[in-house]
Amino acid sequence: MTRPLSxxxxxxxxxxxxxxxxxxxxxxxxxxxxxxxxxxxxPTVPPAPPAGLEAWPESYRDFPKRPANTLTWAQDVAPIxxxxxxxxxxxxxxxxxxxxxxxxxxxxxxxxxxxxxLRFMPPWLPETGYNxxxxxxxxxxxxxxxxxxxxxxxxxxxxLSAAPATPEFPKGWELGEPDLVARLRxxxxxxxxxxxxxxxxxxxxxxxxDRYVRGYQFxxxxxxxxxxxxxxxxxxxxxxxxxxxxxEPGFSGMRAEGAHIPxxxxxxxxxxxxxxxxxxxxxWRIGPDTDFVLKLHLIPSGKPEPVDVDFGMYLAQxxxxxxxxxxxxxxxxxxxxxxxxxxxxxxxxxxxxxVRVLAVAPHAxxxxxxxxxxxxxxxxxxxxxxxxxxxxxxxxxxxxxxxPVTLPRGSVVAMRYSFDNSTTNIQNPHxxxxxxxxxxxxxxxxxxxxxxxxxxxPEERETLYRHYLKFDLERTIARxxxxxxxxxxxxxxxxxxxxxxxxxxxPTDAADAFRRALAIDPDYAYARRNLAxxxxxxxxxxxxxxxxxxxxxxxxEDAVAHTHLGNVLLATGRxxxxxxxxxxxxxxxxxVPATRDRLGRVYxxxxxxxxxxxxxxxxxxxxxxxxxxxYASAWIAILHPDRFSPDEALADARAxxxxxxxxxxxxxxxxxxxxxxxxxxxxxxxxAEEAIARYRALGMPxxxxxxxxxxxxxxxxxxxxDDLRLRF
Amino acid sequence: xxxDPRARSEKRHRVAATTAPAxxxxxxxxxxxxxxxxxxxLATGAIVAIVASxxxxxxxxxxTPDPTSPEIPGTLERIELSNLAGDAVAPVHDAPGAAAxxxxxxxxxxxxxxxxxxxxxxxxxxDARGVGVWxxxxxxxxxxxxxxxxxxxxxxxxxxVLDPEHRLVAAVGATITPEVAVALPDGRLVYRGRIDDRYxxxxxARPRATRHDVREVLDAVLAGEIPAARATEAVGCAIExxx
Numbered sequence: 001m002t003r004p005l006s007x008x009x010x011x012x013x014x015x016x017x018x019x020x021x022x023x024x025x026x027x028x029x030x031x032x033x034x035x036x037x038x039x040x041x042x043p044t045v046p047p048a049p050p051a052g053l054e055a056w057p058e059s060y061r062d063f064p065k066r067p068a069n070t071l072t073w074a075q076d077v078a079p080i081x082x083x084x085x086x087x088x089x090x091x092x093x094x095x096x097x098x099x100x101x102x103x104x105x106x107x108x109x110x111x112x113x114x115x116x117x118l119r120f121m122p123p124w125l126p127e128t129g130y131n132x133x134x135x136x137x138x139x140x141x142x143x144x145x146x147x148x149x150x151x152x153x154x155x156x157x158x159x160l161s162a163a164p165a166t167p168e169f170p171k172g173w174e175l176g177e178p179d180l181v182a183r184l185r186x187x188x189x190x191x192x193x194x195x196x197x198x199x200x201x202x203x204x205x206x207x208x209x210d211r212y213v214r215g216y217q218f219x220x221x222x223x224x225x226x227x228x229x230x231x232x233x234x235x236x237x238x239x240x241x242x243x244x245x246x247x248e249p250g251f252s253g254m255r256a257e258g259a260h261i262p263x264x265x266x267x268x269x270x271x272x273x274x275x276x277x278x279x280x281x282x283x284w285r286i287g288p289d290t291d292f293v294l295k296l297h298l299i300p301s302g303k304p305e306p307v308d309v310d311f312g313m314y315l316a317q318x319x320x321x322x323x324x325x326x327x328x329x330x331x332x333x334x335x336x337x338x339x340x341x342x343x344x345x346x347x348x349x350x351x352x353x354x355v356r357v358l359a360v361a362p363h364a365x366x367x368x369x370x371x372x373x374x375x376x377x378x379x380x381x382x383x384x385x386x387x388x389x390x391x392x393x394x395x396x397x398x399x400x401x402x403x404p405v406t407l408p409r410g411s412v413v414a415m416r417y418s419f420d421n422s423t424t425n426i427q428n429p430h431x432x433x434x435x436x437x438x439x440x441x442x443x444x445x446x447x448x449x450x451x452x453x454x455x456x457x458p459e460e461r462e463t464l465y466r467h468y469l470k471f472d473l474e475r476t477i478a479r480x481x482x483x484x485x486x487x488x489x490x491x492x493x494x495x496x497x498x499x500x501x502x503x504x505x506x507p508t509d510a511a512d513a514f515r516r517a518l519a520i521d522p523d524y525a526y527a528r529r530n531l532a533x534x535x536x537x538x539x540x541x542x543x544x545x546x547x548x549x550x551x552x553x554x555x556x557e558d559a560v561a562h563t564h565l566g567n568v569l570l571a572t573g574r575x576x577x578x579x580x581x582x583x584x585x586x587x588x589x590x591x592v593p594a595t596r597d598r599l600g601r602v603y604x605x606x607x608x609x610x611x612x613x614x615x616x617x618x619x620x621x622x623x624x625x626x627x628x629x630x631y632a633s634a635w636i637a638i639l640h641p642d643r644f645s646p647d648e649a650l651a652d653a654r655a656x657x658x659x660x661x662x663x664x665x666x667x668x669x670x671x672x673x674x675x676x677x678x679x680x681x682x683x684x685x686x687x688a689e690e691a692i693a694r695y696r697a698l699g700m701p702x703x704x705x706x707x708x709x710x711x712x713x714x715x716x717x718x719x720x721x722d723d724l725r726l727r728f
Numbered sequence: 729x730x731x732d733p734r735a736r737s738e739k740r741h742r743v744a745a746t747t748a749p750a751x752x753x754x755x756x757x758x759x760x761x762x763x764x765x766x767x768x769x770l771a772t773g774a775i776v777a778i779v780a781s782x783x784x785x786x787x788x789x790x791x792t793p794d795p796t797s798p799e800i801p802g803t804l805e806r807i808e809l810s811n812l813a814g815d816a817v818a819p820v821h822d823a824p825g826a827a828a829x830x831x832x833x834x835x836x837x838x839x840x841x842x843x844x845x846x847x848x849x850x851x852x853x854x855d856a857r858g859v860g861v862w863x864x865x866x867x868x869x870x871x872x873x874x875x876x877x878x879x880x881x882x883x884x885x886x887x888x889v890l891d892p893e894h895r896l897v898a899a900v901g902a903t904i905t906p907e908v909a910v911a912l913p914d915g916r917l918v919y920r921g922r923i924d925d926r927y928x929x930x931x932x933a934r935p936r937a938t939r940h941d942v943r944e945v946l947d948a949v950l951a952g953e954i955p956a957a958r959a960t961e962a963v964g965c966a967i968e969x970x971x
Contacts (some may be wrong), residue, residue: 096838110966111930120931193845193885195935224838302844303882366935394931426928429935 043412047382063145072158094223094271106517186249215277215314218269243459264324280316330448361398507537590676593623624649646678665694673720809889825858837965844882851885868892921960
């Protein structure tokens with residue numbers, strides 16, 4: 001110990017200067033509401049901290065002490081490291097060094113002492129004592145005391161042969177061979193130097209049919225550079241399009257319009273997270289159209305690194321029966337002045353049904369500071385949901401309650417976050433600080449608290465979901481009302497406001513917003529189209545028509561305007577003119593199945609059956625979920641044997657059967673009719689009788705009656721008639 | 729230590745003034761935002777103080793420093809270390825040119841490795857102007873083979889010496905990797921400490937450095953000014969653990 005002593009005094013002198021300067025009063029005025037006594041009936045004010053919280057020791061001497069010189073690595077330190085540290089600090093665990101052996105610990109003693117006292121390691125942001133979460137990694141005061149004392153006393157090894165066995169971790173796929181794997185392999189190399197990188201990568205769809213995922217393992221080839229991963233799904237190809245814009249794999253930033261978290265579940269990875277399976281009833285769906293969007297936070301290591309990922313999925317056999325609802329509390333109107341130390345946002349939501357809160361996920365960027373989530377029950381009881389007094393964006397995670405928190409109907413769940421945009425925030429992306437607004441980049445700011453919630457009674461899920469969507473929509477409208485007041489000349493914002501007002505069933509207000517947009521920019525086509533749609537909702541066909549004609553006057557190639565005008569004209573009885581506009585719309589943009597379907601109906605109405613069937617078949621080809629289109633096509637062929645062959649009728653009928661659920665009676669009776677057209681009356685009778693049986697089982701007497709007429713017709717070897725088809 | 733749990737949460741965000749601030753011209757400080765950063769200063773100080781004063785009771789306070797002393801050794805004596813070929817070389821005194829930059833690194837320190845691009849850049853920018861960058865490996869478990877692989881992997885300048893007995897470490901007063909010392913050819917030490925101010929503590933890094941300390945010193949030396957000896961605190965892995 002003499003070597004450190006001789007150098008130590010010199011270093012101590014330097015460091016004592018550091019200590020002194022650090023202690024030079026960083027007084028801040030008390031501004032946050034929760035530092036005053038809490039008003040007991042305001043659900044947006046956090047409750048008092050739980051009783052019995054332990055203060056964290058300020059210095060080494062304040063930690064609890066064991067008897068002097070009795071601590072050894074083998075007996076006292078290894079169990080702590082094995083339980084709390086080794087899950088990451090082992091080969092392949094993601095940490096930059098191991099802590100498996102005595103020598104590992106001895107070589108890292110200074111670091112261990114520093115980071116555990118700071119509570120920087122193990123990484124665990126929620127404050128101990130507020131909630132109990134699974135996988136809680138934080139060390140207790142006693143455990144940190146043991147580590148500090150062992151190091152101070154010279155790091156005795158103890159009897160290494162009596163040390164606990166090195167923990168074993170399953171290699172590779174920890175839950176066994178996955179059922180499905182999505183692989184990210186690319187030429188991308190994380191640069192050697194520079195700051196943290198936030199990049200999104202896309203893995204195109206891997207499922208052949210709908211699959212239900214009940215567990216996954218995110219395996220980065222290089223876990224020490226992937227600091228955090230969020231996995232979302234995208235059924236719109238928007239992320240794929242962004243990826244294709246540049247030759248480089250992936251795209252910078254986190255923005256992908258169509259990507260969203262899978263229904264009701266957090267999917268992602270942080271160092272040390274172990275894969276788990278949910279019950280099979282609680283899976284999330286992926287389909288043949290589902291791309292995976294990997295949003296990665298990458299930390300340069302000093303040399304270029306590949307970023308390859310294997311995302312293995314474990315499937316349930318059946319669709320989920322329990323789908324959690326994700327409730328987001330938060331604010332998207334964030335405007336943090338430069339230098340503000342304690343900027344606060346608040347949000348609250350009243351639960352319409354009894355729920356259990358399963359997990360929480362807080363989110364903010366580098367300015368987030370003190371994050372609080374809490375609930376107020378109807379009887380006045382207050383509960384903490386989450387307390388993170390010292391947010392660190394680099395260690396964000398989701399937290400699953402050991403015991404789900406039951407909240408009765410009428411409880412108010414709330415969040416209150418504070419942000420530090422001053423120079424005392426080392427991680428402030430801007431030096432000097434600048435004004436920061438809401439946005440997805442890490443140089444912007446966000447404040448969300450996601451609650452994964454299950455209704456206590458499954459039949460109330462729909463109620464909860466609709467109620468929450470309404471709350472979210474109202475919040476969005478409120479936000480855009482504020483934003484349009486701030487920037488009254490921003491056309492896009494007025495259009496967005498109108499859009500959300502339309503969704504909320506307020507077409508008159510929506511129309512006003514769209515008019516505001518058009519007052520600023522009369523050529524803003526989106527707003528004019530939207531205004532026309534709002535006028536239709538207000539039953540002002542003449543107004544809608546005027547707007548749409550104005551649009552087409554300035555741009556005759558606006559397919560959407562042609563479609564809308566066509567629909568308005570059809571609705572007001574001008575069939576020919578309406579038809580011409582729909583035809584033009586289809587010519588300009590052939591791939592809108594809804595327009596094809598509409599045009600098919602028009603042709604059917606005017607007796608142009610060949611054109612009608614063409615449109616219906618095309619609508620179905622573009623959208624195989626549109627069963628009414630293929631149904632209409634089949635019956636046109638069936639009822640007009642002068643224009644269509646029996647093979648054509650059968651082809652359509654079989655397509656309908658294939659696309660329908662098994663034993664769907666409407667499909668069966670269509671197939672029966674097609675068989676009759678083909679002269680196979682016995683087969684037709686059998687199919688029709690199957691349809692009758694199904695209609696009986698479903699309790700649908702009209703269907704039964706129709707089926708019986710069909711059977712009578714086919715027994716008499718007669719062709720199908722119009723009264724055997726269902727009119728939608 | 730307080731018993732009011734609410735006051736505890738307040739203490740995380742307020743730093744009690746316990747000593748009068750000392751003038752600190754030569755030590756760069758960033759005011760901490762939270763107990764994490766604040767305690768980093770305290771913790772590192774406390775551990776070294778404890779280690780240094782092991783002959784005393786743990787509660788004794790460190791001696792009050794003289795704020796005007798540079799806290800780094802004035803002149804280095806000639807020290808010979810083995811290079812990768814096994815020859816004895818003296819990194820400071822044998823290097824011709826304007827200055828020698830000694831970079832203390834560990835192969836297994838993530839912060840040290842993250843600085844590889846900047847160290848390589850300093851070499852690229854200053855080598856032709858007579859500044860020799862030397863990689864110094866204090867880990868007794870390192871050998872030329874593993875060091876060569878490390879230099880190659882991270883793109884470091886290919887000039888390295890091994891210091892398993894910590895002789896150069898002790899002479900310079902290096903305690904951390906990565907830590908840099910800048911010396912003139914006659915052995916005068918003009919700088920010891922961090923490469924830049926990007927890292928404030930473990931887990932606390934700025935998005936970008938605001939002061940590039942080594943470059944500043946080299947620019948001054950190359951301009952013919954001999955700056956007053958200066959030390960800063962480096963953040964990284966302790967050399968002390970390598971024995």
